[in-house]
Amino acid sequence: MDAFQFGQWFSKRRRIYGWHSQRALIETIRKDPALRALGISEDFLARLEAGHLHYPFRGKTRQRVLALAALLCRTPRDVQLYQRAAGLHDLSPQETELLATLTEQLGGPSSPSPVLLPPRPTHLIGRNRELQHLLHALREEGPGIYIISGMPGVGKSALAAELVHLLATDGNRYRRCFPDGIVALSARGCQGLPGLCTLLQRLLALLSVGQHQSEQTKGTLMLSPMLVSGQTSCSEAEMTTLLDQVRTRLAGKRALLLLDDLESPFPLRQAAEVLLTCGSHQGERLSESCEYLTGSSMLVISRIVPSATALPTHHYHLEPLAPADALALFLTLLGRSAPTLSASELQAAERICSAVGGLPRAIELAATAVGAGISCELLAERLSLHPLDALLDSEGELRRLLAEALTTLPPETRELLLQLAPLMARPFSLAEAADWQQRCTGIGPAGPQSGQAFIAESSSSPQRTLASTAAHLARLVRSSLLDLHPEMDGAAGGGGSAQERRYQVHPLLRAYVQEEWQRRQAALLAFATEQQHDIPALKSRQAELLLTLAQAYQSGQDAVFLQLLQSLLGLLAHLPFSESEPLLLRGLEVSQRTGAPFFLACFLQRLGALYFYHGHFQQAHQRFEESLQAAQQALQPGQPLPALNQGSHPRSYLARSRFYQAALASSQGDLALAQRYINIFLRICQECGDVRGTIEALKLQGRYAYRQYRQEEARQALRHAEHLLISQERQLTLPYDRALRLEIQLLLCHTRDDQVEARATLEQLIALASDYLDPYFVPALVLDEADFAWRQGAWELAHLYALRAIREADRLGASFLHQKGLTLLQRLTGDEPRLATRPTRPLQQGD
Numbered sequence: 001m002d003a004f005q006f007g008q009w010f011s012k013r014r015r016i017y018g019w020h021s022q023r024a025l026i027e028t029i030r031k032d033p034a035l036r037a038l039g040i041s042e043d044f045l046a047r048l049e050a051g052h053l054h055y056p057f058r059g060k061t062r063q064r065v066l067a068l069a070a071l072l073c074r075t076p077r078d079v080q081l082y083q084r085a086a087g088l089h090d091l092s093p094q095e096t097e098l099l100a101t102l103t104e105q106l107g108g109p110s111s112p113s114p115v116l117l118p119p120r121p122t123h124l125i126g127r128n129r130e131l132q133h134l135l136h137a138l139r140e141e142g143p144g145i146y147i148i149s150g151m152p153g154v155g156k157s158a159l160a161a162e163l164v165h166l167l168a169t170d171g172n173r174y175r176r177c178f179p180d181g182i183v184a185l186s187a188r189g190c191q192g193l194p195g196l197c198t199l200l201q202r203l204l205a206l207l208s209v210g211q212h213q214s215e216q217t218k219g220t221l222m223l224s225p226m227l228v229s230g231q232t233s234c235s236e237a238e239m240t241t242l243l244d245q246v247r248t249r250l251a252g253k254r255a256l257l258l259l260d261d262l263e264s265p266f267p268l269r270q271a272a273e274v275l276l277t278c279g280s281h282q283g284e285r286l287s288e289s290c291e292y293l294t295g296s297s298m299l300v301i302s303r304i305v306p307s308a309t310a311l312p313t314h315h316y317h318l319e320p321l322a323p324a325d326a327l328a329l330f331l332t333l334l335g336r337s338a339p340t341l342s343a344s345e346l347q348a349a350e351r352i353c354s355a356v357g358g359l360p361r362a363i364e365l366a367a368t369a370v371g372a373g374i375s376c377e378l379l380a381e382r383l384s385l386h387p388l389d390a391l392l393d394s395e396g397e398l399r400r401l402l403a404e405a406l407t408t409l410p411p412e413t414r415e416l417l418l419q420l421a422p423l424m425a426r427p428f429s430l431a432e433a434a435d436w437q438q439r440c441t442g443i444g445p446a447g448p449q450s451g452q453a454f455i456a457e458s459s460s461s462p463q464r465t466l467a468s469t470a471a472h473l474a475r476l477v478r479s480s481l482l483d484l485h486p487e488m489d490g491a492a493g494g495g496g497s498a499q500e501r502r503y504q505v506h507p508l509l510r511a512y513v514q515e516e517w518q519r520r521q522a523a524l525l526a527f528a529t530e531q532q533h534d535i536p537a538l539k540s541r542q543a544e545l546l547l548t549l550a551q552a553y554q555s556g557q558d559a560v561f562l563q564l565l566q567s568l569l570g571l572l573a574h575l576p577f578s579e580s581e582p583l584l585l586r587g588l589e590v591s592q593r594t595g596a597p598f599f600l601a602c603f604l605q606r607l608g609a610l611y612f613y614h615g616h617f618q619q620a621h622q623r624f625e626e627s628l629q630a631a632q633q634a635l636q637p638g639q640p641l642p643a644l645n646q647g648s649h650p651r652s653y654l655a656r657s658r659f660y661q662a663a664l665a666s667s668q669g670d671l672a673l674a675q676r677y678i679n680i681f682l683r684i685c686q687e688c689g690d691v692r693g694t695i696e697a698l699k700l701q702g703r704y705a706y707r708q709y710r711q712e713e714a715r716q717a718l719r720h721a722e723h724l725l726i727s728q729e730r731q732l733t734l735p736y737d738r739a740l741r742l743e744i745q746l747l748l749c750h751t752r753d754d755q756v757e758a759r760a761t762l763e764q765l766i767a768l769a770s771d772y773l774d775p776y777f778v779p780a781l782v783l784d785e786a787d788f789a790w791r792q793g794a795w796e797l798a799h800l801y802a803l804r805a806i807r808e809a810d811r812l813g814a815s816f817l818h819q820k821g822l823t824l825l826q827r828l829t830g831d832e833p834r835l836a837t838r839p840t841r842p843l844q845q846g847d
Contacts, residue, residue, distance in 0.1 A: 001085055004051030009085050011049040013072050018248030022046060028071065035071075038064050056087035066095060069102060076103045114181040114206060118260065120165045121158040123332055126325025130318065134163055137314045138297060139177055143254070144313025145272055147300045151480040151506060152401035153361030154318050156301045157260050164258055164299070177254070178297070184258035191263065196271055197239055200246050203257070203275075243274050250275065255296040262302040263408055272298060303405060305478040317480070320358035320506070327353050329360060333367035348376035355383035356392070357507040361401070365392050388511040402512045405481060416472045417481070419547070421517040422555040424510040427485040427502040434469040440550040473503060481509060517551075521560060524548050528567035533734045535772050538571040545571070549583070558590050562599045566642070569606050573774045577614060577813055581607070597634035598641055601627045601654045609660055612667075613776040615816030620664060624657040631655065649688035655681055656693075662700060667816070675704050691728050695721045695740060702747055703784075715751050718744055735772035739765060743781075750788055755797075758785075779808035779817045786824055799828050 001009070019025040022045040029035040044064065047053055057065050069082045079102055082088075091099065124131075138146060148156045161184075168182050183206055190199050257275055262268070275298050297313075305317065321329060330353055331337060338346060356362035366383075369391055370376055382389040393399060406414055416437065420428070423436055476482035485502040505513070524545055531537040538545065545568060552561040565587045572580040584607045591600040608623030631654035634641065641650045662677035678700045685693030698721035705714035722744050725732060732740075742765040749758035762785055769777050786801035802825040809817035 001055075001087065002051070003053055003055035006055060006085055006087070007049040007051040010072070014049075016251055017072060017074075018244070018251075020244065022049070025071070035067055038067055040064050040068070056089070062088070066098065069099070073102065079103050114183055115168050116181075116183045116206060117164050117168060118157070118161045118184045118258070121161055123329065124155075124158055124162050125329040125332060126321045127155065127159055127162070130159060130316065131163060131166075134159075134314075134316060135166065137316075138163075138167070138256075138299075141313050143276055143297050145268070145276070145298050145300060146313060147302060147305075147315045148318055149302055149305045149315065149480055150318035151320075151359075151509065152303060152405050153359050153398065153508075154320055154480075155360040156303075156318055158360070159318060160258060160260065160299060160301050164256065167256065178256040180253040180255040180296075182256040182258065184260065186261055187259045187263075187266070188261040191266055193239070193270075195266055197242065199259070199271070200242050200274065204242070204246055204249065246274050250296055253296055256299060257296060258299045258301070260301040262300050263304060268300070303480045304408075305480065321353075321360060321363070323350070323353060323358065326358040326360075326363055330363050330367055333364060334370060345376050348380040351380035352376065352383055355380065355387050355507060357387075359506070359508060362387075362392065362398060362508060365397065369394070386511060387507045388515065398508060399512060402509055405479065409475070409479060409481075413472045413475050416469070417476060417513055418517050418520065419551065421510075421514045422551070424505045424513065427504040429500065429502050430466065430470055430473060433473060433503070434466045436554070437469055438465050439554055440547060477503075481505075521548055521552070521557075525560060525564050525567070528564055532567040532570055533736060533772075535570055535574060535735075538568065539574065542571065553586055553590070558594045561590055562587065562594070562596055563642070566599055566602055569602065570774075572606065573610075573776065577610060580610060584610070597630045597639065598650065598654070601630035601634055601657075604630060605654070605657050605660065608657065609774075609776075612660060612664055613780075613812075613814045613816060615814075615819065617664065617668070617816075621661075624661050624664070627654070627657040631657070648692070649690045652681075652685045652688040652690035652693045655684045658684070659696065659700075662704075666704065667820070671704050671708055675701070678704065691724060692732060692737065692740075695724050695732075695744075698724070699740065699744055699747070702744075702751075706747065706751060707787075711751055715748070718748050718751065722748070735768060739768050739773055742768065753792070755789075755792070755794065775812055776814055776817065779805045779812065779814060779821070782808065783817060783821055783824070786821070790824065790828065795828060799825065802828065 014022075014025055019028065022042055025045060026040070026042045029040050038060075048065070053061055056062075065086050066088060069079060069086075073079045073082050079099060083099065088095070088099075134146070134148070148160055150156050164182050164184060167178060183203065185199060185202060185206075187195070187199060190196065276296055305315070320326070327338075327350055330349055331341075341349065352366050353363060356366060366379060369379055374391055379391055382391050388398060406417070409417070419437055419440055420433055423432060473482060477484065482503050482505060485504050524541070525548075527541070528538065528545055545564070549561065549564050549568065551557075552564060565583065572583060575583075584603050587603040588600060588607070591597070591603060604623045604627035608620045608627060611617075611620035611623060631651075633639070634654060635651055644650060644653055658677045658681040662674040662681065665671075665674040665677060678697050682694060682697035682701065684690075685697055698717045702714045702717035702721065705711075705717060722741075725737070725741050725744065742761055746758055746761045746765060749755070749761060762781075765781065766778055769781070782801050782805040786798045786805060789795075789798035789801060802821050806818055806821035806825065809815075809821060
């Protein structure tokens with residue numbers, strides 16, 4: 001070896017032992033009094049590594065090179081290699097003594113390799129094949145990433161614990177694979193770069209145990225300041241330092257690092273670049289230059305199947321136990337054997353294992369329940385009905401495991417899983433899942449035609465929906481929450497179409513998802529029932545409510561569908577006609593099929609109101625009549641009636657069709673007929689004690705009397721309504737009640753001919769109605785105000801009101817109100833000579 005070759009050898013060895021620059025090594029030398037006294041400078045190191053010094057070394061150069069052996073040697077063999085490479089022959093007595101002392105220090109008892117293992121499982125039944133497979137992989141495939149994935153509770157950690165205990169057993173043939181130790185760390189909660197930082201800090205602290213003092217005296221590696229301060233996050237510079245320290249400590253090591261409970265997102269690739277560092281080692285010789293290459297292995301326990309970018313050396317997906325192994329585990333945990341069980345007990349044990357899908361953790365809980373005195377027959381019966389029965393999961397452990405797994409999913413994927421709950425009873429295809437999602441979210445063909453049952457959309461889903469659903473299902477498969485059906489394994493790996501693959505969900509996860517779906521459904525139903533009069537509140541959760549409504553319809557939950565639709569009638573008025581009509585037609589279909597006349601009357605009433613505002617008078621009249629007929633049947637003795645809140649009575653509630661009939665007659669100019677309808681509605685409300693309905697009817701009596709120039713009669717009705725409002729102020733607290741009070745005040749302003757206050761009251765009423773009332777109320781109200789202004793001779797104001805009503809009606813697609821506004825506007829703009837003439841009658845149909 002010459003000076004240049006030694007310089008290269010020295011430089012490479014310096015980097016291997018953690019000094020990535022000459023300056024870093026000089027800083028270490030300055031901390032050692034003996035080395036500092038030799039005057040080793042950065043310039044000297046630079047010339048040494050560049051091969052500019054005379055070789056073999058002499059004088060002070062030889063003394064300095066020999067002293068540096070204390071930093072670049074770890075074992076007696078290292079001392080021999082260093083002496084030979086540096087050409088240190090013909091040693092003086094002092095040099096011989098120095099090297100002998102160094103060799104003696106390095107050859108003393110070394111720190112034992114760390115072996116930090118998790119507890120060994122007491123029972124590991126049915127996993128021998130998986131165990132031998134992984135042992136063979138670790139031995140044959142060499143350093144790298146080994147990943148065990150599987151659903152929660154399947155026994156990943158138990159399998160890994162048994163695996164590392166076998167590897168660490170003295171005399172075992174696998175022990176030589178990892179002579180530098182086995183360290184098990186929990187990666188629970190470690191996510192992103194902060195999680196990686198925390199994990200590396202803990203690993204470095206474990207590797208430093210027993211070596212800290214000797215490392216300090218040599219000046220090679222210090223504990224990270226972050227470890228001393230207990231810091232859990234680090235800056236970019238601190239992270240770089242930490243990475244270098246861990247690389248240095250693991251360089252040349254053959255260790256096994258077990259990372260348990262690793263979840264996404266975690267920078268696995270970046271962790272592997274640090275933890276699987278390769279370097280020199282006293283192992284098999286690889287080259288003539290005396291360099292030796294080795295590296296550590298990383299065994300990762302994760303529910304997440306690794307992505308291609310993680311580049312795992314080996315991946316093993318752990319499935320639940322086979323039926324025979326599940327039964328064997330159950331009996332072992334009970335301390336029983338098959339011959340000691342009766343035929344009924346053995347059959348019940350098999351049913352228990354089948355109900356929990358062979359999941360080891362659930363089998364352990366089942367054995368615990370039986371050990372606590374619950375009979376196998378009772379437990380089997382309960383689990384066959386619901387696999388997550390409280391007899392099994394009394395402490396909620398399985399639910400917690402499944403909930404934690406779901407929280408790692410993106411929200412949209414979690415939502416899809418809940419949407420697919422009705423499909424999970426059997427394996428389903430991608431096409432079925434996409435079609436179900438399409439129908440529940442309302443994408444695709446329009447709803448049913450009038451009078452027809454809802455016709456499901458075609459099973460062929462649009463490509464965009466299909467692709468989106470496929471991406472979510474793939475994420476669920478990667479998260480070990482969804483499996484490809486075993487019969488499709490061949491097709492999945494071969495040329496089979498992706499749409500032909502069928503997915504299946506583990507029974508326990510299926511039970512949990514269905515529980516969550518039903519819980520959410522019940523919560524939304526309660527919310528809609530409680531907030532049915534608070535339109536802004538319903539709008540804030542409109543997407544959830546309509547999706548739940550569609551799911552209930554598609555899955556045949558008729559009772560839930562009818563109750564939810566009835567609670568959303570106020571919200572439906574704020575939807576486009578093209579969306580609200582199909583929902584109401586579905587409501588008619590379900591209520592007729594299930595024999596629910598109350599709901600039938602409600603939906604017919606709302607549908608008639610929609611037809612009325614859109615100018616379909618004949619259809620509106622027919623729906624109102626049908627609603628009244630259904631109401632008669634619903635009010636028959638023995639018919640179940642829902643409990644109505646806010647003081648409503650079923651009879652007056654269903655009689656509101658008379659209220660709409662009065663509005664229909666009024667819009668057609670027949671005020672006398674409108675008065676008769678509203679008198680009927682008033683009488684029913686008074687008989688039922690429906691204060692709100694009584695006030696509404698009195699308000700309309702006053703309106704119709706005013707339009708027929710019966711001023712005193714109008715004032716009496718309106719004052720009576722106002723008195724009732726004041727007397728029942730504590731009970732009438734809905735936004736609708738505030739609007740009702742403003743309507744009455746507005747009409748009283750007209751009877752007093754107080755147009756200034758009327759305009760201010762109108763604006764308050766519109767502001768309130770825009771948020772809380774039927775959206776058609778605003779253009780109808782403004783049209784009435786335009787008519788009042790026209791009859792009062794306030795032509796300019798009538799013109800402005802008519803334009804405003806036209807804009808609102810056009811926005812809502814309310815063709816009748818739009819046409820009525822145009823008619824009034826044409827009348828106003830076409831009769832310029834009559835602007836000063838007070839009209840003698842209200843505007844009639846056809847004017």
